[in-house]
Amino acid sequence: MSVTLSSPLPPSATTFYPLDLYHFYTDFLGSIQQRYREHGNVFRWYALSKFTVLLGAEANQWALVTQQKSLSAAKAWQQLIGQLFQGGLMLRDGADHRQQRRLLMPAFRQEALQYYLTSSEALIGQHIQQWPARCPNIYTRVKELTLEIAVQSFFGISHPKELQVYNRLITDVVAGSIAFNRLPVVGRVYQRAVQARRDLVKLLKPLVGERRRHPTQDMMGQLCQSVDEEGRQLSDDEIVDQLIFIMMAAHDTTASTLSSIFYELAMHPEWQLRVRDEARRALPWPVAQRPDQLPLTLMVIRETLRRHTPLKVLPRVTLEDLEFQGFALPKGSHISVFPSFTHYMDEYWTRPQDFDPLRFSEERAEHKKHPFCYAPFGGGMHSCLGQFFAEKFLSVILGKITLKCSWRVPDIDRVRFQQIPIQVPRSSLPVHLYSS
Numbered sequence: 001m002s003v004t005l006s007s008p009l010p011p012s013a014t015t016f017y018p019l020d021l022y023h024f025y026t027d028f029l030g031s032i033q034q035r036y037r038e039h040g041n042v043f044r045w046y047a048l049s050k051f052t053v054l055l056g057a058e059a060n061q062w063a064l065v066t067q068q069k070s071l072s073a074a075k076a077w078q079q080l081i082g083q084l085f086q087g088g089l090m091l092r093d094g095a096d097h098r099q100q101r102r103l104l105m106p107a108f109r110q111e112a113l114q115y116y117l118t119s120s121e122a123l124i125g126q127h128i129q130q131w132p133a134r135c136p137n138i139y140t141r142v143k144e145l146t147l148e149i150a151v152q153s154f155f156g157i158s159h160p161k162e163l164q165v166y167n168r169l170i171t172d173v174v175a176g177s178i179a180f181n182r183l184p185v186v187g188r189v190y191q192r193a194v195q196a197r198r199d200l201v202k203l204l205k206p207l208v209g210e211r212r213r214h215p216t217q218d219m220m221g222q223l224c225q226s227v228d229e230e231g232r233q234l235s236d237d238e239i240v241d242q243l244i245f246i247m248m249a250a251h252d253t254t255a256s257t258l259s260s261i262f263y264e265l266a267m268h269p270e271w272q273l274r275v276r277d278e279a280r281r282a283l284p285w286p287v288a289q290r291p292d293q294l295p296l297t298l299m300v301i302r303e304t305l306r307r308h309t310p311l312k313v314l315p316r317v318t319l320e321d322l323e324f325q326g327f328a329l330p331k332g333s334h335i336s337v338f339p340s341f342t343h344y345m346d347e348y349w350t351r352p353q354d355f356d357p358l359r360f361s362e363e364r365a366e367h368k369k370h371p372f373c374y375a376p377f378g379g380g381m382h383s384c385l386g387q388f389f390a391e392k393f394l395s396v397i398l399g400k401i402t403l404k405c406s407w408r409v410p411d412i413d414r415v416r417f418q419q420i421p422i423q424v425p426r427s428s429l430p431v432h433l434y435s436s
């Protein structure tokens with residue numbers, strides 16, 4: 001609702017607590033929870049920058065759908081990742097965003113996804129085969145795997161030497177996107193990322209020209225052929241910008257989810273068995289054509305995304321004066337919604353602290369208690385374009401892993417996760433693998 005600013009501003013939660021910053025880094029959701037108890041579900045907070053926190057399923061729906069046209073995703077994300085992912089879909093608003101999203105859609109259609117899945121299945125097997133029995137950090141391994149799948153499916157690159165070059169550049173760009181220190185010092189993570197982006201653009205541009213002349217089925221090939229109802233096509237620059245952004249959006253989030261799955265299923269080995277049984281029943285593989293035959297596996301993935309939501313915060317900037325639940329949000333306010341917080345609210349979830357994949361079964365369907373109580377992929381016009389891609393890929397990878405091995409995490413009680421800007425194991429996630 002657009003308002004004249006007579007309503008009060010949300011309460012300020014900026015009192016300084018001893019060890020505040022430490023708490024913020026080590027237990028981000030815990031520090032939100034603490035302020036929720038003190039101030040309710042709407043409050044202004046100064047943590048690195050000033051923003052207003054809106055908590056709960058109603059807030060998610062309000063920001064992501066009801067008021068989506070009065071809120072800018074572009075302005076909010078620009079500050080965080082604008083330099084490295086300029087022109088990416090999430091960094092666009094309004095008609096421009098709609099047009100680009102329409103042109104990207106064909107690359108996410110069912111048949112396109114099927115092609116990416118089928119062409120990556122062998123690669124997944126090769127990677128798992130090479131994992132050592134005592135893996136010091138499974139997060140590094142799943143990052144290598146998801147990156148290689150993405151380079152192959154999105155750019156159509158499979159030659160080992162070329163893969164190596166792309167992997168290094170993309171790793172540098174992605175590392176920059178989650179670096180806190182952005183000082184312009186040569187050799188630092190962020191500056192390396194800026195240079196890597198430049199090099200990546202130089203490599204990708206001629207490849208786009210080649211794909212236009214010789215069409216392929218990889219994502220770049222699909223984007224080269226995409227035409228909207230008015231006959232408009234993506235320019236070469238737009239294709240390169242979108243692909244670099246999609247690479248980051250896909251790789252970081254799936255690697256985060258896979259390592260969280262390793263952790264959860266090490267805590268709950270009975271679920272390793274259930275997933276393996278289901279994968280065995282779906283034999284003979286390849287199952288790329290039918291990952292829908294793995295419903296329990298999908299429930300495990302959904303429950304992991306509920307408990308370990310990779311993107312904890314979805315930021316927006318108000319484009320006009322707005323009001324939410326009686327509080328004024330003046331034009332230009334930075335606001336954030338937290339699906340990750342809603343994923344633990346007692347109103348929606350039975351014993352939310354428990355790992356319980358069956359809460360997503362048809363009989364219980366806890367995620368349907370409110371259209372926005374479960375939103376790891378966001379919602380509204382910026383909702384994740386890769387949701388089905390991610391769910392299908394994770395199902396196939398998890399199925400393949402459990403067919404090959406079981407695992408445990410030594411000293412699991414000592415494993416900690418960094419929660420922002422994206423959830424990843426804080427130091428390492430060692431895993432011991434056993435042939436099954």
Ligand code: HEM
Binds near residue numbers: 089382
């Ligand atoms: C478990 C994996 C994933 C999670 C949890 C996830 C989560 C999200 C979320 C929450 C957003 C919305 C951000 C916002 O509203 O500000 C988003 C956007 C997006 N995601 Fe994903 N994502 C995942 C995987 C992927 C994959 C695999 C791809 C591509 C293949 C992808 C492509 C995108 C794109 C293109 C957008 C921007 C959409 C737009 O602005 O219109 N994501 N993702």
